Amino acid sequence: DRIDVAANGDIRIVDYKTGKSPNPRFAQKSLFQLHCYALLWQHDHDARVRRLLMLFLGDGQRLVHDPKPAELDEVGLEVRRVWAEMKRANARADWEARPSRLCDWCSYQAICPAKSGHLPRFEPVRIEYPE
Helix, strand or coil: EEEEEECCCCCCEEEECCCCCCHHHHHHHHHHHHHHHHHHHHHHHHEEEEEEEECCCCCEEEECCCCHHHHHHHHHHHHHHHHHHHHHHHHHCCCCCCCCCHHHHHHHHCHHHCCCCCCCCCCCCCCCCCC
């Protein structure tokens, strides 16, 4: 992964993926990570990211996207929503299992409530949202 800064100041964030490019129906979802990187860059550097680029090494495809400010605002709201959910779950010490096909590859099946049927006890920890 890398961040390119052009001579005119334009910022491009590049993410290399070892797999194949996603089905076009899922392309926007795959950009969420890069949108988050763009938000972080803009927060730390007060400079708008002009381009997001994903390079898929598995099939040589490229996914190019020029994010609009409103898109990044929506992603920021989604990140804050997820953060609020995490804080609530932490305060209740209640982390809901969300099984998927990826569970077959997980090393924690023996202690996962979705697989083992028992819920381990979690103690709340202090977490803060970075400003």
